[in-house]
Amino acid sequence: MAVLENIRKRTTVLILIIGLALFAFVISGVFTSSNFGAGGKVGSAVAEINGEEISIDDFRQKVETASRRVGPTTTSMQVVNQVWDNEVRNAILGAQFEDLGIGIEQDQIVDFLKTTGYAQNPEFQNENGVFDGNRFRQTVMDWKTNNPAQYEAWLQTEQEIIQLAKEQTYFNLVKAGIGATLKEGELDYKLANEKMDIKYVRVPFTSIPDSTITVSKSEIAAYVNKHKEDYKQDPARDIQFVYFDEKPSEADDAAIKASITKLLDDTIEYNSQTDRNDTIRGFRNTNDMTAFLDRFSDTKFDTIYKAKKALPLSVADTLMALEVGEIYGPYKESGSYKISKMMGRKPNGSVKASHILLTYEGATRANPEIKRTKEEAEAKAKELLSEAKKAGVVFSELARDNSDGPSAPQGGDLGYFQRGVMVPKFNDFAFGNPVGTIGLVETDFGFHVIKIDDKEDVVQIATLSREIVPSEETINTLFTDATKFEMATIDDEGAFSDIAKSSEYFVRPVNKIKQLDENLPGLGKQRNIVQWAFSADTNVGDIKRFNINNGYAVVQLTGTYEEGVMSAEDASALVLPIIRKERKAAQIIAANKGKSMDAIASGNNVTVSTASALTVKSPTIPGAGSEPAIVGAAFGMKEGETSGLLEGNTGIFMIELTKRTEAPKLDNYSTYANTLKSNAANRVGTDVYNALKEASEIEDNRAIFY
Numbered sequence: 001m002a003v004l005e006n007i008r009k010r011t012t013v014l015i016l017i018i019g020l021a022l023f024a025f026v027i028s029g030v031f032t033s034s035n036f037g038a039g040g041k042v043g044s045a046v047a048e049i050n051g052e053e054i055s056i057d058d059f060r061q062k063v064e065t066a067s068r069r070v071g072p073t074t075t076s077m078q079v080v081n082q083v084w085d086n087e088v089r090n091a092i093l094g095a096q097f098e099d100l101g102i103g104i105e106q107d108q109i110v111d112f113l114k115t116t117g118y119a120q121n122p123e124f125q126n127e128n129g130v131f132d133g134n135r136f137r138q139t140v141m142d143w144k145t146n147n148p149a150q151y152e153a154w155l156q157t158e159q160e161i162i163q164l165a166k167e168q169t170y171f172n173l174v175k176a177g178i179g180a181t182l183k184e185g186e187l188d189y190k191l192a193n194e195k196m197d198i199k200y201v202r203v204p205f206t207s208i209p210d211s212t213i214t215v216s217k218s219e220i221a222a223y224v225n226k227h228k229e230d231y232k233q234d235p236a237r238d239i240q241f242v243y244f245d246e247k248p249s250e251a252d253d254a255a256i257k258a259s260i261t262k263l264l265d266d267t268i269e270y271n272s273q274t275d276r277n278d279t280i281r282g283f284r285n286t287n288d289m290t291a292f293l294d295r296f297s298d299t300k301f302d303t304i305y306k307a308k309k310a311l312p313l314s315v316a317d318t319l320m321a322l323e324v325g326e327i328y329g330p331y332k333e334s335g336s337y338k339i340s341k342m343m344g345r346k347p348n349g350s351v352k353a354s355h356i357l358l359t360y361e362g363a364t365r366a367n368p369e370i371k372r373t374k375e376e377a378e379a380k381a382k383e384l385l386s387e388a389k390k391a392g393v394v395f396s397e398l399a400r401d402n403s404d405g406p407s408a409p410q411g412g413d414l415g416y417f418q419r420g421v422m423v424p425k426f427n428d429f430a431f432g433n434p435v436g437t438i439g440l441v442e443t444d445f446g447f448h449v450i451k452i453d454d455k456e457d458v459v460q461i462a463t464l465s466r467e468i469v470p471s472e473e474t475i476n477t478l479f480t481d482a483t484k485f486e487m488a489t490i491d492d493e494g495a496f497s498d499i500a501k502s503s504e505y506f507v508r509p510v511n512k513i514k515q516l517d518e519n520l521p522g523l524g525k526q527r528n529i530v531q532w533a534f535s536a537d538t539n540v541g542d543i544k545r546f547n548i549n550n551g552y553a554v555v556q557l558t559g560t561y562e563e564g565v566m567s568a569e570d571a572s573a574l575v576l577p578i579i580r581k582e583r584k585a586a587q588i589i590a591a592n593k594g595k596s597m598d599a600i601a602s603g604n605n606v607t608v609s610t611a612s613a614l615t616v617k618s619p620t621i622p623g624a625g626s627e628p629a630i631v632g633a634a635f636g637m638k639e640g641e642t643s644g645l646l647e648g649n650t651g652i653f654m655i656e657l658t659k660r661t662e663a664p665k666l667d668n669y670s671t672y673a674n675t676l677k678s679n680a681a682n683r684v685g686t687d688v689y690n691a692l693k694e695a696s697e698i699e700d701n702r703a704i705f706y
Helices: 002-009 011-032 056-070 076-100 106-113 133-146 148-175 182-193 217-226 250-262 289-296 316-320 374-388 395-402 424-432 472-491 493-502 527-534 568-592 597-603 628-635 670-682 684-695
Strands: 045-049 052-055 195-204 236-245 267-271 276-280 327-333 336-358 413-418 438-443 446-467 507-514 543-548 551-561 608-614 651-661 698-700
Touching (some): 052 056, 056 076, 076 684, 133 148, 195 628, 236 493, 250 336, 250 446, 336 395, 336 424, 374 446, 413 446, 424 438, 424 446, 472 493, 472 551, 527 543
Antiparallel strands (some): 045 052, 236 507, 236 551, 267 276, 336 413, 336 446, 438 446
16 A cells, blocks of 8 residues: 555656656657658658649549559559649649639530530430530439449549640630741741752761760760750669579479379279279269369360360361360470360351341341331342352452441451351351352341351360479579578679679669669569669668569669769760760861862762752751751752851761752742641640649659659
């Protein structure tokens, strides 16, 4: 009791001590957390666009919704990127809508729907098949009452429609300010139709070997510094890896082949319940193929009769040649060992036929748009039957021009089919007559003029199959090998390639991986490797083993590129050709300054050439390639005038304009002006958005959360 009394007296002190301890625990957790800092998941915003945050919770919800829409074929990162693009677009354009007071009312939504694919939704159409605003409203209200899931999906769709309608209104405002004068139209016409003939000499840049041009690292750095905007880079990483593929060994292959071969014949198996040996019938002798394959095969017994084209291509000829009861195998096909047995054959069990359908009003399964009478249809069918039997008549052309059936565009070709697929009378005619027969049959669809094109056997094949997979021993050996390689390279990071070479492993480099990349060449979708490479805790030289589909990858980070301007080393491959070209141009100009065209040609071992009918819109010079600057210079010259030395894409030119053929004058250039206006208007959506995006401040945190 005394102890309890002392505790009561010190309650306040104890609360204070416990509180301080908890506070210290929380604080220490904050500062020791690996998520604290630039590489951690700090904050709850996946993005900040022009000062406005996008909540990660809202973003994730939209990703989940989008994932349900696109299905399993789209990867998670592809969905994330699609939602990201939409969110950025909505945020950037949304600010514009707000500034301009652009809003969309219900009537505007209805008007907008009339111009989109939603107008084709039968639920929104009246009895005449026309989009009806009242029917649309009624349908949505019905969803709200009777189909909440459909209504929720519609609300999401409605927001997208509202966004599209606002965008249309916004871009239409921009388009209203776009125009082109008749003078601009006239110039565009002249640029495309005014032709020029020139005489020219060209000293190609290739006349000076690259090896003679020395460019220092400092010169490359100076060039990059002068053109920073052209050499910006995003964060990137270089890795190299060794892939340990979980594939069956030669011993595994042989063991599986032996095991499937053993199943061919009867075996003796001890039955503990009866204390006696039972004879288990093998694949060759079993009386219950379904049960046998259910027990011993990776695939079940497919009882469907199949034509040759439905069998595996590599063994189709062999299987079709088997007699009933005959066996083929074991053989390899699609990564498995297989043994096949011919269970049954139906001669001419598949028919290929073409037909011309003549339907009529009142036929049980007729197209309601057909208004001809039964008598008219029958008469037309008999007429076509007679025509089809004539020598030299192409049946497919008759069908294409006369048939009411959906196969008309294919010349009436129905392909191959087995018994029971077609309606009875059609079926009986097709299977009861030889190839080449043409006849007339009436069914619920109408009158058919039928031609039997081909017949083939169908067979029933039972296949015992065992997939060729690595054994447990092979898998364990692979894990051991990967682990040993990982440990050896961790002990000596600089010897990654040497250790791999000594072990006869293939090292694969992957360079310039971006922060949001998902696919890695040779490994497929490996987002976890990308995240590791960009982690703040991963340094150049670090090595890690990853469990991936069907094996392991031992990965080393070999290089990092931070956001900003490229280093001289990284930009070298891009800048070196530019500086070399500048130096060569200066050398060629200096060596040929003041010379005539003929002197330049003789002094540089080149010839004076001619080119005719050049236009500014098509600035290709035969023998020199695309040279817009040279053709543009010719456009500004007078006939008979000779230029100075001009720098082109492929060399230094001197040209003489020998002839100018003026474009024929037109009475009006409005067509060309309208084309310019239309082309500019068509670019508004893309160009305006890209300009707004370029001017925006976008903080992208996707890589932190995904």
